[in-house]
Amino acid sequence: MKKLIIILVLLSTSFLLVTCDNEEDESIEMTTAIIKGSVRADLNWTVAGNENVPQGTKLFARINAKDLVTNSIFGYAYEDILFETTVDANGYYSFTVNAGIPEITVTIFGDEFRYNVITAVDPVTGNVTTQENVLSITTTSTTVTKGSTRIFDLVYF
Numbered sequence: 001m002k003k004l005i006i007i008l009v010l011l012s013t014s015f016l017l018v019t020c021d022n023e024e025d026e027s028i029e030m031t032t033a034i035i036k037g038s039v040r041a042d043l044n045w046t047v048a049g050n051e052n053v054p055q056g057t058k059l060f061a062r063i064n065a066k067d068l069v070t071n072s073i074f075g076y077a078y079e080d081i082l083f084e085t086t087v088d089a090n091g092y093y094s095f096t097v098n099a100g101i102p103e104i105t106v107t108i109f110g111d112e113f114r115y116n117v118i119t120a121v122d123p124v125t126g127n128v129t130t131q132e133n134v135l136s137i138t139t140t141s142t143t144v145t146k147g148s149t150r151i152f153d154l155v156y157f
Helices: 002-026
Strands: 031-041 058-064 080-086 092-099 104-110 113-121 128-135 140-144 149-151 154-156
Touching: 031 104, 031 140, 058 092, 080 092, 092 104, 104 154, 140 149
Parallel strands: 031 149, 031 154
Antiparallel strands: 031 092, 058 080, 058 104, 104 140, 113 128
């Protein structure tokens, strides 16, 4: 009888250990994805095309933690996770964000900034006329999955 009880205890313990290991295997593997691109704005109205926004302009990426779990809990208030980066001297930005296996939605937005936009250049004197403008970016979204790199160019207006 004692042997039977010992065997049952050992089997129960091994079952619990296997069950715990399986639960860990079901959790999502936390990896990252990269979102990067250029950031432009029309800062010189006398020439066609857009120019780089000022170095140091802040950009933000937001994801909801619910998108990172395999089996979300109904009714649980998952929080947003916010990532921040700045535009470099060449007009480029890059985010490394958490990502999961299914695609997750990443919302991108940025700080407004003031800029003396070139509105005219006198062809004789070369004098430049400027006008201070506040430029902003429209909040936009893209999707990523773990291990991916998304090229996503942005434009301020």
